[in-house]
Structure formats: structure tokens, C-alpha cells
Amino acid sequence: MKTSLLHCLAFTLPLLILLSSCYKTSKLVTTTPIDTVKEVTDTENDESTVSAETFKNKDFIPNELGRVMVLEYHLIGSPEARWRRTPQNLKKDLQLLYDHDYYPVSVHAIASGELNVPAGKTPFALTFDDSSAGQFRFLEKNGKLVIDPECAVGIVESFKKAHPDFPLTATFYVLPAIKPTLRLFAQPEYKQQKLEWLQKNGYEIGNHTWFHAQLSKLSDEEAQKHLGMFVKEMRAFLPDYEPKSLALPLGMHAKNRALEVSGEFEGTKYKHESVMLVGSATSVSPYSKRFDALAIQRVQGGEHQENPENFMNSQIKHQTRFVSDGNPKTISAPEALKEELNVRLIKKYKVNWIKTLPEQHEKDSTSIIAKR
Structure with missing residues (x-):
């Protein structure tokens, strides 16, 4: 019985340590509505992914890197x-x-x-x-x-x-x-x-x-x-x-x-x-x-x-x-433009990356041209 318990601990202990390490180092990605984002402190690295569905009832998708x-x-x-x-x-x-x-x-x-x-x-x-x-x-x-x-x-x-x-x-x-x-x-x-x-x-x-x-x-x-x-x-x-x-x-x-x-x-x-x-x-x-x-x-x-x-x-x-998201405390832009951002601004603004499907982007572009 004692030998069996030792074998069990030998198997589970490394697994628990690994899971604990992954939990500490993982980054939580959240979906945050544009108009309810929290203010960012100077020490935060605050980014999130926002679905394009957030704007399905609007005729625009923000692009503050335009x-x-x-x-x-x-x-x-x-x-x-x-x-x-x-x-x-x-x-x-x-x-x-x-x-x-x-x-x-x-x-x-x-x-x-x-x-x-x-x-x-x-x-x-x-x-x-x-x-x-x-x-x-x-x-x-x-x-x-x-x-x-x-x-x-x-x-x-x-x-x-x-x-x-x-x-x-x-x-x-x-x-x-x-x-x-x-x-x-x-x-x-x-x-x-x-x-x-x-x-x-x-x-x-x-x-x-x-x-x-x-x-x-x-x-x-x-x-x-x-x-x-x-x-x-x-x-x-x-x-x-x-x-x-x-x-x-x-x-x-x-x-x-x-x-x-x-x-x-x-x-x-x-x-x-x-x-x-x-x-x-x-x-x-x-x-x-x-x-x-x-x-x-x-x-x-x-x-x-x-x-x-x-x-x-x-x-x-x-x-x-x-195209503005309407909130001066946030920067919102398509996820494809991540490399364009001045990374120093992450400490000053909440950054929302908008995940947009290619076919959605093409549809939005066509609708805006037609509207104009």
C-alpha cells in the first residue's frame, strides 16, 4: 500500500506543478464591449479581442490605426x-x-x-x-x-x-x-x-x-x-x-x-x-x-x-x-493591423483588436461605398 501511494504521488506531483505553471503564465483574452472598457493604469498591458459581431447593427467597424x-x-x-x-x-x-x-x-x-x-x-x-x-x-x-x-x-x-x-x-x-x-x-x-x-x-x-x-x-x-x-x-x-x-x-x-x-x-x-x-x-x-x-x-x-x-x-x-470607436480612452482596430500599433501606447490606452472575417470585411467595404 505504501509503495502504491508513493507511485501515485510520483505521477501526479509533476502534473500538478505543470498545471500550476501554465495557469500563472497564461494570458486571459476577453471580449470587451467598446463602450464599457475600463481605464488602464500605467503598469497594465491591456489588450483584448472583440468580435466583429459587436458591430453587426452598425454601418462601420472601428479602425483607429487608419x-x-x-x-x-x-x-x-x-x-x-x-x-x-x-x-x-x-x-x-x-x-x-x-x-x-x-x-x-x-x-x-x-x-x-x-x-x-x-x-x-x-x-x-x-x-x-x-x-x-x-x-x-x-x-x-x-x-x-x-x-x-x-x-x-x-x-x-x-x-x-x-x-x-x-x-x-x-x-x-x-x-x-x-x-x-x-x-x-x-x-x-x-x-x-x-x-x-x-x-x-x-x-x-x-x-x-x-x-x-x-x-x-x-x-x-x-x-x-x-x-x-x-x-x-x-x-x-x-x-x-x-x-x-x-x-x-x-x-x-x-x-x-x-x-x-x-x-x-x-x-x-x-x-x-x-x-x-x-x-x-x-x-x-x-x-x-x-x-x-x-x-x-x-x-x-x-x-x-x-x-x-x-x-x-x-x-x-x-x-x-x-474610424473612431467613440471612446477616447481606447484604441480599436482590426486584428490584422497589430504590427502597426505604437506599442508604448498599450500602457496609456485600452486596446481592442477586432477579429473580422475576410468575407465580412469585403461586405462592409462594399456597403460603405454603396452608401456614399
């Missing part, structure tokens, strides 16, 4: 040209974005990844370079100053008022020391009023250098001068002004790219969290391992081949655009 558009405009006026968009066509662009479930966010939101976008919507940001008169114009009417309804600001404000579910904003990359037709919207008597109005009404004013200097041709000292002097001149109008974003003139980087981010000239310091390139290309998701806030691609508005409408149609057709 591409986004930062739109770039220059002159607003007539006639339509390579670097000029007519007021009517700017209105058309905004309507197109609205009709196709795009949702306006700030440049800061894209640069930081702090995206609070309704479920099923695709974020985009609106930018204007060079501060020409067509972007922001005051008119005198009955002894009062009013915003020209045909300038960019007037168009954006009017569209926002007509569509309260579409909170439009924009970043204006202005020039404080360029020729008069581009200097702070070309109405010198109203410079301060315009800059104050933009700041007060939720628009961002970005650095575009002192007078559109091509940074790639400048020494380190000269580059800091043009970026620092921009800040110094702007503070004459807005004492607490701190630019957070830089748009590179002609899209050309400085010889020392670190100086695009921060530097100092004669006691005036600057620091940027994002740097904009010149179009035309869409940007990868802020959650992608390939995203670089210091080299964000933009799409130039216009009738040329690489325009917002063509990118939009391509992204809908190929299911490559960013």
Missing part, C-alpha cells in the same frame, strides 16, 4: 488655381467632409493623439498657410466691422453655425514680416483685432517663420532668428502667445531639425509640439508606430490629383481611413 487628413489651404479667392481655392470650392470641400462622416479636430489633437471623436467618424484638421487677405477679411457695414462671409474664417463660421454637430476649427500659419499682401491678413489697421479674435474663438495661430524663410538654407543661428522673431513679433499683439505648431515654408527642413522643435533668439524662446510638411499626402494614425508629430503630412485643397476628395474616395474604397 489614415487621417490634415488639410492645407493657401490663397482663398478667384479664380481657382494651384495654390488658390475659390470660396465656393472651400464650401464644397467642407460639405464633402461633413457628408462623408469626417469630424473636425485641432492640429494639437492629432499631434498628441488626444482624439475625442464620435463613433464612426474620421478626424481631420484644417490649416491655412501665409495669412493672405482671403483667409480673414473685415468689412465695414453700417459703421461696424463684420467678417467677410466669403473669406475662409467667414465660411468656416457660417458652416459651423449651420452644422452644430460639426465643431470646425483651424490653425492659421501666419507671417508677421512678409510683403503687405501676406502680412497678417493684409489689413494692417486690423492686425491686432484679427489675432485677438482668432485666439478668443478657439483657433490656433501657428509659426510659419518671420517672413517665410526657407530653413534649409539657413545657419543654425539664422534658423533660430526666424523662428524666435516670429514669436517676438506675435507677442507684441498677444503678450501670452506660445506657438505649439510650426509649418515649414516650402516643406523644407532646417539643417538641424532639432531647432524646429525648440530654440532661442535674443532671449525669446520657442517650443513646438508639431511640425507640418507641405502636401500632398495623408498622415498615418497618431497611434501608429510610424507617426511622427515633427513631420506631419498634409493634403492640399484643390482640383489637382492629390486632393482631399480623391484621398477620401480611395480610403473609403480600400478601408484605410481612421
Whole structure:
């Protein structure tokens, strides 16, 4: 009896140890509804798999590793040209974005990844370079100053008022020391009023250098001068002004790219969290391992081949655009895109990988195209 018991223990003890080890090292995979995920602490590695069935009653599947558009405009006026968009066509662009479930966010939101976008919507940001008169114009009417309804600001404000579910904003990359037709919207008597109005009404004013200097041709000292002097001149109008974003003139980087981010000239310091390139290309998701806030691609508005409408149609057709899950604390995307995620974000966000059958993905793609 004693010998039999010893034999039994010799057989079962290793098995119990093995099972205990497997239990400790195994990872539990859960299915978590998108709208009930828990907040993640900095020490958690929190990922889960979500069935596509979760979205069977919706007309979208989230893809927060899809591409986004930062739109770039220059002159607003007539006639339509390579670097000029007519007021009517700017209105058309905004309507197109609205009709196709795009949702306006700030440049800061894209640069930081702090995206609070309704479920099923695709974020985009609106930018204007060079501060020409067509972007922001005051008119005198009955002894009062009013915003020209045909300038960019007037168009954006009017569209926002007509569509309260579409909170439009924009970043204006202005020039404080360029020729008069581009200097702070070309109405010198109203410079301060315009800059104050933009700041007060939720628009961002970005650095575009002192007078559109091509940074790639400048020494380190000269580059800091043009970026620092921009800040110094702007503070004459807005004492607490701190630019957070830089748009590179002609899209050309400085010889020392670190100086695009921060530097100092004669006691005036600057620091940027994002740097904009010149179009035309869409940007990868802020959650992608390939995203670089210091080299964000933009799409130039216009009738040329690489325009917002063509990118939009391509992204809908190929299911490559960013589609929000509606929860700013989570990142949700098809399981096939796991390798695209910036893994450092797993500590900050709850990550939901959506398991989608190939035939389901093809069906969803077809239905979305038909809907549009």
C-alpha cells in the first residue's frame, strides 16, 4: 500500500506543478464591449479581442490605426488655381467632409493623439498657410466691422453655425514680416483685432517663420532668428502667445531639425509640439508606430490629383481611413493591423483588436461605398 501511494504521488506531483505553471503564465483574452472598457493604469498591458459581431447593427467597424487628413489651404479667392481655392470650392470641400462622416479636430489633437471623436467618424484638421487677405477679411457695414462671409474664417463660421454637430476649427500659419499682401491678413489697421479674435474663438495661430524663410538654407543661428522673431513679433499683439505648431515654408527642413522643435533668439524662446510638411499626402494614425508629430503630412485643397476628395474616395474604397470607436480612452482596430500599433501606447490606452472575417470585411467595404 505504501509503495502504491508513493507511485501515485510520483505521477501526479509533476502534473500538478505543470498545471500550476501554465495557469500563472497564461494570458486571459476577453471580449470587451467598446463602450464599457475600463481605464488602464500605467503598469497594465491591456489588450483584448472583440468580435466583429459587436458591430453587426452598425454601418462601420472601428479602425483607429487608419489614415487621417490634415488639410492645407493657401490663397482663398478667384479664380481657382494651384495654390488658390475659390470660396465656393472651400464650401464644397467642407460639405464633402461633413457628408462623408469626417469630424473636425485641432492640429494639437492629432499631434498628441488626444482624439475625442464620435463613433464612426474620421478626424481631420484644417490649416491655412501665409495669412493672405482671403483667409480673414473685415468689412465695414453700417459703421461696424463684420467678417467677410466669403473669406475662409467667414465660411468656416457660417458652416459651423449651420452644422452644430460639426465643431470646425483651424490653425492659421501666419507671417508677421512678409510683403503687405501676406502680412497678417493684409489689413494692417486690423492686425491686432484679427489675432485677438482668432485666439478668443478657439483657433490656433501657428509659426510659419518671420517672413517665410526657407530653413534649409539657413545657419543654425539664422534658423533660430526666424523662428524666435516670429514669436517676438506675435507677442507684441498677444503678450501670452506660445506657438505649439510650426509649418515649414516650402516643406523644407532646417539643417538641424532639432531647432524646429525648440530654440532661442535674443532671449525669446520657442517650443513646438508639431511640425507640418507641405502636401500632398495623408498622415498615418497618431497611434501608429510610424507617426511622427515633427513631420506631419498634409493634403492640399484643390482640383489637382492629390486632393482631399480623391484621398477620401480611395480610403473609403480600400478601408484605410481612421474610424473612431467613440471612446477616447481606447484604441480599436482590426486584428490584422497589430504590427502597426505604437506599442508604448498599450500602457496609456485600452486596446481592442477586432477579429473580422475576410468575407465580412469585403461586405462592409462594399456597403460603405454603396452608401456614399
